Amino acid sequence: MYLFLIETVIISLSGVMAPGALSAVTVAHGSSKSNAGLRVALGHGFVEIPLILLVYFGASNVIQSDLFQGFTRCLGGIFMLWLAAKLLRESRGDSQLDEVNQSSIRAGIILSLGNPYFLVWWATVGTSLVFKAAEFGLLGLILFAICHWLCDLVWLWILSFLAYTSGDLLGGRFESIITIVS
Template structure:
C-alpha cells in the first residue's frame, strides 16, 4: 500500500510539474506580480489556484465532469476568459507610460493574489478540460485506494505547482534589484502582450467550437 501511495504521489507530481512549466496566463501574471510583491507572489497565486482545484475535484467526483465536457460550456468559458485576459492585458499596457518599479512594502496592499490565482484558473478553458478528462481519471484511480490515495494525488499535484511557481517568484524577486525603470516597463509590457495573445487564442478556440 505504501509503495502504491508513493507511486501515485510521484506520478502526480511529475505530470503536474510538466504542466506547471508550460507558459500560460497564471505564469504570466505571476512573473509581473513578482516584480511588485517579491517571492510571496507565486505561493499566493498557487494558494488560490489550489483552493479552486480542490473545489473542482469535489464537483467532478459528484458528477460535474459531464457538464464541463459540453461544447457550449467550453465556448462560454473560452469567450469570457478571453475577454477577461484582454481587459487585463490592455490595462497593463495603458499603465506603462507612468509605471514605476514599486517597493515590495508599498505593493503589499494591492491586488489580491489569491483571488487572482482563482480568476486566472477559471479563465483558462483548457485547465477545466484537463480536469474533466485527465484529472478526473486520475482522481478516480486514486480513489480506489481510499482517502489516502486521493490525498497522495493532491499532495503531489499541488506541491509541483507550488515548487515551480515559488522558484519563479523567488528568481524574479531577487533579480528585481537589477531592473531599471525601462527594463521593468519592458517586462510588464511583454507580460501584457502575452495575456493579449492568450486572449486571442481563447477567443479563437471558442468561436471555432461555436461554428
C-alpha cells in the same frame, strides 16, 4: 500508489509550467514580493481543490460537456484578451494596478476561474488523474491533490523568487520577458 504519485507530479508539471496568466501575474507580483507565488498558489488552490472534489463526486460529465466547454472557451477567451491588453497597458506604465493585481491570493482565484486552459485541462487530463486517484480510495485522492497542488506551489514560488531576485540583476527585463511569453 507511489508510481501514480510520480506520474501525478510529471503530468501536473505539464499544466503547471505552461506559460499563462498565472505565470505572468506571479512574476509581476514577485518583482516586489518574493513570496507572491505562494499567495497566488493559495488562491489557485481555493479554486482547484473544490474542482477536484466536484470531479471526484461526479461533476466530470458537466465539465466535459460540449456546452460547458464552449461557454468556458468563449468567456475565458474574452477574459484572457482583456487581461492581455491590461497587462500590456500596465507594462507601458499607462495605468495603475487594480484590485485584482493588488492581492496575489485574489489574482490566483480570478485568473484560475477565467482561464479556459485551466478548465479544459481539468476536463481532460485532470479528470483522468482524479479517476486514477479514486482507485486508491480517499487516501489516493488526498495524496493526489496534495502532490498536484505542491507542484503549483513550488513552481509559482520559484517564479516569484526569480522575479524578486532578478530585479537587481536584470532590472525589469525578466518580468517583461515572462509577461510577453505568457
